[in-house]
Amino acid sequence: MARIGRAHRLTGLLTLGCLATFGTASAQIDPLEIIDQVEQLYRGDSSRGTTTMQVVTENWDREITMEVWSLGDDYSLVRILAPAREAGTATLKADQDIYNYLPKVDRTIKMPASMMGGSWMGSHFTNDDLVQESRLINDYDIELSFDGDRDGIVVWEFTLVPKPEAAVVWGRIEYRVRQTDYMPLAVSYYDEDGELARSMEFSDFANMGGRVIPRLMMMRPADKPGEYTSMRYEDLEFDVDIDESFFSLRALQNPR
């Protein structure tokens, strides 16, 4: 029973968690450990934040402001604040399930497995991207492929190749990490033919809610040049006072 590790970034950002503090990098680097620690950035306690998602496609673009709560890996609640037309639309992720609430028709829809491949709120992320927690170290064999200077920043580059029976679609993932503070810089996903399928970039590192995180994340599908989805944190706080009961269907329908 392998888990899918597609764009786990989004889950990560939605469930922004504790950022491990690191000592100095040891001389002997263990790729597995580094990737795992970078992944820790997106795991952990409770948080509340406001993000702006911008979706740019060939035919249209739009900007959505959302409020995001999260608790650990399993729970998150996203509610649209603007534009007014869609305000109140909410997505609840509880364990493996996703529920969408549409205020206009006052209906809650549970996302069936067959719909998980659909786009989440019109973005380049799928519903599946929200649910699947990343276990990169379980699904991939990780090797250090580069250690040095890229554009003036000292980085490690890792190549992740799926284990033989891992349930992942990618043929290979390239993962670039900043050596000084273990910040992710870029993740590129390749198909089996070695062609780039999509890429993610992280930038605008800033201290928010007491932790350094990349404020901006960009997702670009390789087959649609010029299109992207970006997520930007406007504000963010950690260790907010919420528990599991906050992530209920009632909460989904009635904002506090």
Place this chain on the structure above:
Amino acid sequence: MMIARRKAFQIRVIAVLALRNLRRQVRRTLLTATAIILGAGMLVFSNAIGDGTHEQWIDDGVRTGSGHATIEHPAFRMSRKLEDRLAADVRAVAEAALATPDLADRVTGVSAQLTISGMASSAAGARPAHILAVDPQAEVDFTNLDDQVIEGRYLQSDDRLAAFVGVGLVETLDLRLGSRLVLTAQDTNKEIVGQLVRVVGVFRNGAPPVDNTVVHIPLAIAGEWLGSGDDVSKIAVMVEDSTEVSSLVRRLRQALADPVDAGRVTVLGWREAMPALASLVAVDQFGSYVIFAILFVIIGFGIVNTVLMSVLHRHREFGVLQALGLTPRQTGAVVLLEGLLLTTVSTLVGVGLGTWLTWYFLGDGFDMAVIAGDSLANNMEMGSVVIDPIIIPMFSVARTLQTIGWIMLIGILASIYPALRATRIDIAESMKFDQ
């Protein structure tokens, strides 16, 4: 003794009279006979083609999905969920019943399958998928998808991480033989889990819903993936032809009576399992019946005409017969017997001729594409079932007897009026003029 003998004699006289009457006007008799023969022949022909067509539809339909009879959990049809699968003990009972000699002889294919609604994804994207986990060896006899391979091959019994995928899905997910394909669905613990498989074959069925969503994988890997072991959501059973379905369903319901009563399993015939196809067949059959009804009316009037004409023509003759001692009832019997003899012989000849002609010319199949043109040649879809354009006519004893019965009934009904007319002849009036 005397009475009985006289009765026999009377009957013989009536029969002789009827036969002589038919023979006396050979041309008229032959004309009517021809009408009946043609009618019967046409009826046999269109019945054979119609039944063959329907059988083909049903066959294509049951192979695509649920078989002539389906054994499944009562809630499965609506929920399509993994938890509504067949319990192992129920499955064992069902399979034991199917293995008993009287059923095993009639059953031509059994497919135990786990139906999974999920998602298929590749690096190029994700699509909803209708995943069918099957036993490759048994499924080859059942499905017709293995005949629709356009690349690679169908699943084999030693396959593990293999998938047989529709061409539509292959195109949207940018797959090739050997490509990674990740299937995602809810497992028995309701957790969403993924499973890696690799494409071993691609099929083109022609029906978009099938080509765009269907994925076949080995049952063993599905059990491993979803934690469902050897469990299946349904057992689909196929028999030689659809006429045996009701007895098959009855037999299976008997064998599974206890779990059926307990609401743990249900046995459905293809009509219940595929209501769309069933109503399609019913509508088409109704159309044929309307045409048959018109045909019957025409044949009926033909018989009425001939027999009535002969009665009117022989007014004087009947008058003489009655003057010689034939009762009005016996006169009517002569006329009725004429009609009956004519219809019986003509019907038998017609049915025989129609059967022979249909079999001789179309026994190897009748290609609808000849009529409908190329658009039909490889893609005729009905209720998301792709129909083979080649129709093989189907004959059945029941159908033939039915045809004979109907025409005989028409013949008798059509002779009643002339016979009544014959009973009401005024003897004196009829012999008044020399004709």
